[in-house]
Amino acid sequence: MQALRTAATGMAAQQMNVEVISNNIANMNTVGFKKQRAEFQDLLYQTLVQAGAQSSDQGTIVPTGVQIGAGVKTGSVYRINTQGAMTATGNKLDLAINGRGFFQILTPAGVNAYTRAGNFSVNDQGQLVTQDGYLVQPAISIPQDATEVSISPTGQVQVTQAGATTPSVVGQLELASFMNEGGLSAQGGNLFLETGASGAPTTGTPGQAGFGQLMQGYTEASNVDPVTEITALIVAQRAYEMNSKVISTADNMLGVANQVKS
Amino acid sequence: MDNTLYVGLSRQMVLKREMDIIANNIANADTTGFKFESLMTKEVPGPPAFTQGGPRPIKFVGADGVARDFTQGGLRRTDAPLDLAIEGPGFFKVNTKAGERYTRDGRFRTDDTGRITTQAGDVLADEGGGEITIDITKPGEISISPDGVVSQGSERVGKVGVFQFASLSALEKTGDNLYQNASNQAATAAPDSKIRQGMLESSNVNPISQITRMIEVNRAYEQVTQMISAEADLSRNSVARLGRLQ
Numbered sequence: 001m002q003a004l005r006t007a008a009t010g011m012a013a014q015q016m017n018v019e020v021i022s023n024n025i026a027n028m029n030t031v032g033f034k035k036q037r038a039e040f041q042d043l044l045y046q047t048l049v050q051a052g053a054q055s056s057d058q059g060t061i062v063p064t065g066v067q068i069g070a071g072v073k074t075g076s077v078y079r080i081n082t083q084g085a086m087t088a089t090g091n092k093l094d095l096a097i098n099g100r101g102f103f104q105i106l107t108p109a110g111v112n113a114y115t116r117a118g119n120f121s122v123n124d125q126g127q128l129v130t131q132d133g134y135l136v137q138p139a140i141s142i143p144q145d146a147t148e149v150s151i152s153p154t155g156q157v158q159v160t161q162a163g164a165t166t167p168s169v170v171g172q173l174e175l176a177s178f179m180n181e182g183g184l185s186a187q188g189g190n191l192f193l194e195t196g197a198s199g200a201p202t203t204g205t206p207g208q209a210g211f212g213q214l215m216q217g218y219t220e221a222s223n224v225d226p227v228t229e230i231t232a233l234i235v236a237q238r239a240y241e242m243n244s245k246v247i248s249t250a251d252n253m254l255g256v257a258n259q260v261k262s
Numbered sequence: 263m264d265n266t267l268y269v270g271l272s273r274q275m276v277l278k279r280e281m282d283i284i285a286n287n288i289a290n291a292d293t294t295g296f297k298f299e300s301l302m303t304k305e306v307p308g309p310p311a312f313t314q315g316g317p318r319p320i321k322f323v324g325a326d327g328v329a330r331d332f333t334q335g336g337l338r339r340t341d342a343p344l345d346l347a348i349e350g351p352g353f354f355k356v357n358t359k360a361g362e363r364y365t366r367d368g369r370f371r372t373d374d375t376g377r378i379t380t381q382a383g384d385v386l387a388d389e390g391g392g393e394i395t396i397d398i399t400k401p402g403e404i405s406i407s408p409d410g411v412v413s414q415g416s417e418r419v420g421k422v423g424v425f426q427f428a429s430l431s432a433l434e435k436t437g438d439n440l441y442q443n444a445s446n447q448a449a450t451a452a453p454d455s456k457i458r459q460g461m462l463e464s465s466n467v468n469p470i471s472q473i474t475r476m477i478e479v480n481r482a483y484e485q486v487t488q489m490i491s492a493e494a495d496l497s498r499n500s501v502a503r504l505g506r507l508q
Contacts, residue, residue, distance in 0.1 A: 001278065003285035010289030017292070037340070039369055039381065040293040042286070044437040049327065051432055051444055064302070064327030064431040065444075068279065069286035072293055075438065076381040078371070080342050100398070179398055180372050197383075199374030202399060209401040239292050242469055246285045249480045253281065256487045257274075260494075 002068060003250040009071030010243035013040050016074045017236040024224045025233075032116035032190055033222035034079045035229075041075035081181045084116075084223040086215060092149045093120045093128070096220040099212020101175030104137040104203070105130055105191060112137060114176055114201070117190040119219050128157075132189055140171035153213040155206040175211045176201035265320050266493045270486045272322040276303055277483045279325055284476045287467050295335065295366030295439055296465035298472070302326040332430055335366075335466040337458055343404045344370040344378065347461040352424040352452030353441065355387040356380055360436075362387075364425065364449070366463055367439035372396055378412075378422075382438065387423050389451065394420035408456040422457060425449035 020038040027033040051065030086096050095118035097103070102114035113134075120136060123129045128140040140157050142149060148160035148167070155173035160166075178184060183197030194201055207213045280301040290296040304326035307319040337347045346368035348354070353364035356379075363384070370386055373379045378386045378394045388394050394412055396404060402415020410422035427433065432445035443449065 002282040003278075006282060006285035006289050010285075010291075013289070014292070040290065041367070041438045042290050042293055042296060042435065045435045047434070048325070051327075051434055064329065065434065066279075066301075066325050066328050067299075067435055068282050068328075069290070069299070069435065069437075071286060072289040076369070078369070078381060080340065082341055177398060179374050179376050182371050183374065197374060210399045235292065238469075239288075242288050242291065242473065245473065246288050246476065249476050250281060250285065253278070253480060253483050256484050260487055260490055 001250050001254055002070070004247055006069070006071035007243045007246035007250065009043065009073065010246070011240055013038075013072045013074055014236050014240040014243065016077075018233065018240075020077055021229055021233050021236060025226070025229050028222055028224045028226060028229075030117075030190065030222050031119050031219045032084065033224065034081050034084075034116070035222065035224045036077050036079050038077045039075050040072050043070040043073055045069050078182050079184075079186075080223065082223050084220040086218040087221045088218055089119075090217055091119075092151075092217065093122065094118060094217055094219045095120065095151060095173075096215045096218040097175065097206070097212040098215055100181075101177045101204075101206065101211045102192065102201075104174065104176050104201075106135045106137050107191070108134065111193065112176075112201075113187060113191040113193055114178075114184065115190045115192065116220055118214075130190075136173070138171065138174060140173065142170065151214060151216040153207055153215070155214050172205065173214065174203050175206050176203050177210055178202070267490060269320060269322055270490045270493070272306070272324065273486050274483060276301070276323050276325055277479050277486070281476070281479050281483075283328065284472055284479065287472050288469065288476075291465055291467040291469055291472075293439065293465050294369060295463050296467065297330050297332050297335075297366070298465070298467045299328045299330050300475075302329050327431075330430070330433075331466060333466050335463040337461045338464055339461055341460045342369075343406075343460065344372070345460055345462050346370060346406060346422065347458045347463040348424055348455050349458055350452065350455030352426040352455040353449075355391070355423055355425050355449070356384040356440070357387055357391075358382075358384040358440070361442075363436065363440040363442055364433065365440050368462060372398075388420045389423035391423070392420075394422065406457055406459040408458070410457045424452045424455045424457065426452035426455070 017038045020036050024035045045067040047067050049066040105113045105115055107113045120128050122142050126142045128136040143161055145162040146159040147162055150158045157171045158167040159170050179199035183195055184192035185195050187193055204211045283299050283301050287298045303323050306322040306324040308322050356363050369381050370378050376395045376397055385393050404414055406412050412420045428447055433441040434444040436442045
């Protein structure tokens with residue numbers, strides 16, 4: 001009975017929906033996290049009567065066909081890249097991007113990864129690194145005797161060294177942007193890698209056309225809205241229940257058919 | 263007497279098919295732009311299986327067609343700049359590998375060359391059937407007006423086409439939220455429809471009416487089974503009685 005299989009696809013889709021929602025809720029407080037959403041599509045249709053087919057020699061046509069759908073599938077799980085709220089941290093090395101763009105990070109594997117999480121630190125050599133110790137590209141070194149670090153909205157890093165009265169420039173941060181940000185592949189650890197779908201990165205200085213500005217002393221909060229997620233969770237649970245109801249009804253119909261006396 | 267069995271069987275086959283359609287509606291209750299369907303039935307006059315004394319002609323029941331309800335689904339806010347919902351009649355046109363398709367599912371994105379495509383990568387057609395390309399190296403947010411004009415910053419980059427059909431019943435579902443124009447009627451522009459940016463159209467499935475209909479189908483199926491069982495009892499009893507008379 002098709003209804004059994006159709007309802008099973010519905011349950012599988014809602015289960016996937018709950019998994020995506022729970023990941024969003026779990027990452028509600030992850031810096032730079034972008035929420036995801038599962039979106040569904042209907043499956044193929046079995047055409048039993050073709051609409052528009054000739055129904056007589058006089059040229060009359062069948063006005064409506066009979067098509068039976070086979071259920072639902074997860075069409076895509078896509079990221080919603082809206083701006084997250086700015087959280088003031090007071091930490092000199094926390095950077096938030098206000099607008100488009102990603103920080104470029106050199107992973108130990110030697111490839112560039114991209115992130116919106118700008119909660120950086122310095123390592124033992126004074127280089128600007130992520131919380132995992134991966135180097136920020138282009139490399140920025142903060143001298144040991146720096147008393148003050150200032151990063152401008154356009155990404156210029158200036159330090160004031162002990163004994164000096166004027167700040168000196170030690171580097172320029174760059175951002176990367178992609179034609180299709182949704183096509184980036186998430187690697188965990190707040191990092192993304194480029195894919196064929198995302199297109200090649202375009203680099204530029206912050207504040208330039210097509211790139212956001214940097215904000216020092218802030219991190220970008222996740223764009224997860226708890227109320228929306230909880231509402232979506234309730235909808236998903238009810239939809240799951242409805243599909244299970246269909247399975248028990250279809251099962252009942254099959255049971256009834258089996259009880260026919262002969 | 264076999265007529266009862268066959269009429270009952272035709273009813274059960276139709277009910278089973280209707281159950282399949284209800285299951286598909288419920289499975290797609292959360293599918294963007296999905297339109298719910300219901301089965302239309304018709305009388306099928308047929309020659310009786312056993313002619314002596316029975317009513318003529320016997321009317322069986324058969325599936326006549328699937329009615330698709332194209333009423334507006336509710337709009338929900340997503341705030342993604344390329345999520346579009348149509349308020350009013352009409353469809354977006356997308357150019358897939360298999361040809362032109364129409365959809366109410368407005369989850370669009372840009373591909374690696376900046377063209378506006380569906381999530382599956384099929385290019386969205388503008389009002390004349392061409393492509394709409396966004397250049398991200400230029401400044402400005404993407405905004406889409408209710409009449410479909412796409413602008414980036416203050417510059418116009420295209421206009422999303424919304425197309426409608428005189429007869430919606432000639433559209434055929436091909437899955438993936440797409441419809442195919444199965445007839446030779448031409449799509450025309452839908453000037454009265456409005457495009458809402460940052461919103462998606464939910465399915466128009468009403469879960470309560472679907473569940474209610476499912477209960478009705480289930481009970482009707484049971485009733486026919488009762489009828490078939492009663493019919494079988496009747497014929498068994500009559501054979502037994504005829505045997506006693508002799």
